[in-house]
Amino acid sequence: MKILALGAHPDDIEIFMFGALAAWKAQGANLAFGIVTDGSKGGRLPPDELRRLRRVEAEEAAGLLSVTPRFLDFVDGELVADATLIEALRRVIAEEAPDLILTHAPNDYHGDHRALSDAVRIAVSFHAPVVWPDTMHGAGFVPTHYIDITAHFDLKVEAIREHKTQDPERFVEQVRALASLRAAQANGLPGGAAEAYRFEPSFPFVDIRDLLPPAPPVRGPRQHLLS
Amino acid sequence: MKILALGAHPDDIEIFMFGALAAWKAQGANLAFGIVTDGSKGGRLPPDELRRLRRVEAEEAAGLLSVTPRFLDFVDGELVADATLIEALRRVIAEEAPDLILTHAPNDYHGDHRALSDAVRIAVSFHAPVVWPDTMHGAGFVPTHYIDITAHFDLKVEAIREHKTQDPERFVEQVRALASLRAAQANGLPGGAAEAYRFEPSFPFVDIRDLLPPAPPVRGPRQHLLS
């Protein structure tokens, strides 16, 4: 099985999807990462330096899952779902031939995230199911699937911390809070962590759960805190 | 694992949910059936005779999965989600302690189906996730999960045919068409069969896929008819 993660900026895969990707990896899946913009606006350093540094950071982070990311090198902050972007994505999808694609939700907070999501919707055609990770802090997001990342949370934190130019501790705190809340929604034990995802069916993909790593264990009335 | 199927009339479990139940059985799950009304209005025979005959039919059909159904004996055609029904359902749920409940969707075609669905929503509290099977012919239904019943479809047909008072061939044709369409939505091979279900999350059940029998195999671009 091949999973393709498409992130708008060099740290997006780590922040939004890394737990699930580690879970897939643990199952033996092949992973591919596409980083769509050059990250040249993510900080106060000169754009060229940011581009260069963030590329290395992304490589380090992806390396934690033994992945060599692809860089599409669109300009940070200027993404538009036009023919150029769609064509670039079509090429990546054709070459990677993924069984499933992860990319940002169309209502996520950043314009680049929305543009990428729109472009993937066209580029993917019927070649793979597209699954969206939680938005930033889960704002405006209605999940359909949860993935247990308890065993992979520390690695996710490590991956985020590779992005040294990004003041990564703020994101570590953020994903810790969100992963813990998503686990709690599934009645998880203290210390549990989960990522939430959304999938909307269209032919030929109507139920893709058998492609996903396990959900948090279902904990019914006899086990949970409420009884 | 214990699955509790709640049908409004003596043949509803067979028509709407039997394929998935057979799949659970094949996985080693324990099954329990609750038949809520007496079926006394389902035909031209006198109510008492219908009640008696249909009880036997339901026992025969359930017997195909080695289940002895419970009969709640509410009057057919008069179901209301009131304290009496809810209390009866609470008792069944407490005694069976199911890990998951199947019952009709709240917008299914028959008033008894809707009333049962409403009552289960209250009676179940947080004791088990509730999953709704397809409505009649799938009208007005938006599935969230599909279950592969290809290997169990013949048994489902056999179960429906036990309901001899119900002119069962009309239902056989109906479920054959719907199961085949649901499998086709998942890009199934000819001869495939699937049942579609809907689950709406509420704490502590937000992703119950690990409780479900397998979905139809995901068949991507390299295998399907469209490439």
Added chain:
Amino acid sequence: MKILALGAHPDDIEIFMFGALAAWKAQGANLAFGIVTDGSKGGRLPPDELRRLRRVEAEEAAGLLSVTPRFLDFVDGELVADATLIEALRRVIAEEAPDLILTHAPNDYHGDHRALSDAVRIAVSFHAPVVWPDTMHGAGFVPTHYIDITAHFDLKVEAIREHKTQDPERFVEQVRALASLRAAQANGLPGGAAEAYRFEPSFPFVDIRDLLPPAPPVRGPRQHLLS
């Protein structure tokens, strides 16, 4: 064709559905009205007097369409969708055998309207499609169908004015504004009037448009004000 209108209070059929009913009548349909509560709380007069006066008003209004309304005589302001109400509605529906039922939307402003809507949902079973008229002032309402009542608006006003105990001019102004807005949404000419309705499909009723009186004429770009 038989249309059954079910209103919670003695003036609800007039305020919410009378235009469409007049349109059906003009097509030759048979009409039946069921008035569910006694209207005994709708004013400052003593309940018994209100009940008596409003019954006459309802008869006068219904008489404009040659209908003799049925009175179910539940207590105004105390409606609950329980077995008693559902059974009463089942009896009306069985006796009238309507091809289509009009009743309040489940999110309309008055508790009695909501309770009646809930009860009809169970009582109707699969015996007829249920169509909801606009809520009061259209608040929170998403229409699926529009009915042209231009030719019947004056009669609707006349019917509302029969409800002399209700200070009817306030309702005349209200329905005039709403009918005019609903017609404008269909790009109607000045003076047009429409009522908006909502239908949600469930087997065996998935598209009931051939039961409805005509929509406002579709007025495309060559005719409308915008070109």
Added chain:
Amino acid sequence: MKILALGAHPDDIEIFMFGALAAWKAQGANLAFGIVTDGSKGGRLPPDELRRLRRVEAEEAAGLLSVTPRFLDFVDGELVADATLIEALRRVIAEEAPDLILTHAPNDYHGDHRALSDAVRIAVSFHAPVVWPDTMHGAGFVPTHYIDITAHFDLKVEAIREHKTQDPERFVEQVRALASLRAAQANGLPGGAAEAYRFEPSFPFVDIRDLLPPAPPVRGPRQHLLS
């Protein structure tokens, strides 16, 4: 009345909308077909040959309704809702001046279908209502209208079979199953066929039912299989 059907590929109008178009034709409506891509990726033949052959197939199929299709000749598999496509569609719409447009749903299975749907949404402005046919196998589709195509189903099959390069029998089986299921949702008699459509209102088009061919007959409780 003029109906404009816009299909992404040379066989899409036949597969997705031909039944309704035949019904319109039978009512005396004028039809226009726009085929947006050249179909050059739909098979193993060389693109140029496919383009040429499929054009002839589309002409043969359209000819069954006495229509000469327009070919917009965008490259198959590369459609993007950009200014070029939108402008091309604006021109077609201006020249045909349709009263109603049929085109693919925005969540249909193929990227070209989605891009075309997006482009029509902009190009059409307020010039005509846009109605979407069922997606492939109805996956992820919530209909608002049904059209009875029982009398036209054989012609639809004939039209599909004109697409000899497309291994058409697979589509014949597919549309037979879907049309039969859609008819069954309306409680149709065995042998009935229907196409399902979705319309979302925006000014000046809020209820376009009077532009549509008849729905399947509404078959209430006294006629249907369940009584």
Added chain:
Amino acid sequence: MKILALGAHPDDIEIFMFGALAAWKAQGANLAFGIVTDGSKGGRLPPDELRRLRRVEAEEAAGLLSVTPRFLDFVDGELVADATLIEALRRVIAEEAPDLILTHAPNDYHGDHRALSDAVRIAVSFHAPVVWPDTMHGAGFVPTHYIDITAHFDLKVEAIREHKTQDPERFVEQVRALASLRAAQANGLPGGAAEAYRFEPSFPFVDIRDLLPPAPPVRGPRQHLLS
């Protein structure tokens, strides 16, 4: 201004709505609490003892806002939205004459919460807008409004801790995590806390924001962590 909070069990107002109530209190609003069941199932103590102890706990907690709660004394775990409950709620609403009502969402985790929500929907009629607090852990909840409870969070914790029979620390942790996440969704500073609410308009209440305590401050791009 009078706010009426209706909780199913003796600690529900504290867990789900206490922050907002404290904010209203700080604005000078009058508060009323209705506790609908006797809490006799919430623990391992004998029901009578639980009922007695929890009543005192609820009084202590409400006392933190100088409120004397009303006890409706329905049996814990057996709530049904029937005429008895609806009538009891009608009486409370008539006596308190609130400007706004808080009660559980209809899809919250506990059957009693759902039944209470259903009953309030009928009982309230058009007498006050009804606003639902977050479900347990926010599962399945889509907020429409947020209320800043940063200044009141400690009091909320204190109120929860009054419920000594309930092992309150588990709830303290839970509400801390949820309040912190809801504040983070509004881009709050570390240490911020918010409660999320949902309001669905129906006449005469379509925008009730001027009745609510302030939302978390809107923090745009120049202030937030992402710039």
Added chain:
Amino acid sequence: MKILALGAHPDDIEIFMFGALAAWKAQGANLAFGIVTDGSKGGRLPPDELRRLRRVEAEEAAGLLSVTPRFLDFVDGELVADATLIEALRRVIAEEAPDLILTHAPNDYHGDHRALSDAVRIAVSFHAPVVWPDTMHGAGFVPTHYIDITAHFDLKVEAIREHKTQDPERFVEQVRALASLRAAQANGLPGGAAEAYRFEPSFPFVDIRDLLPPAPPVRGPRQHLLS
């Protein structure tokens, strides 16, 4: 506080959003207007003359709120959400640095309105919340917020009347009817006027009510016509 209104044509800000803008102005907010197309297709005059005349009209209307509008000068009737438009909007947003943006809903009647809405969704990124005014006649629109424009309605009419080339009285009548209906939905007194808006949360903007001018006063049961 800075509010940026973005209208597709020279009179759109006046017709769709002027009441709220006047209310903001009255609160001391700063306003900026961006007029995206040149209006050269809005009438029978030659395009160049229309462009020139409408520019003056827009300046006159904006002048009523002491605003000098920005003209983006895209061609009327040809708007597409492509890189050119998105980049132009990014520049306006960067220069104005608004706290909130008003622009058309994505399902409004005119293709240019939809394209502008789509483009703003990308261009805005996380820089400001975007709020949509009512569609034309409110067709297909589900409001989340209402703004009281009673005190500003006459100025809105005056602003519309500045658009002399547009036969403005038709729009005056239209907005009068819609503003009056929206006020009535809030149980407004006769003579009240309101504009309805829709906001969909995405990080960091989840509840923006504290940025909005007041809603129509909430008028409960003791004041309204129904009691």
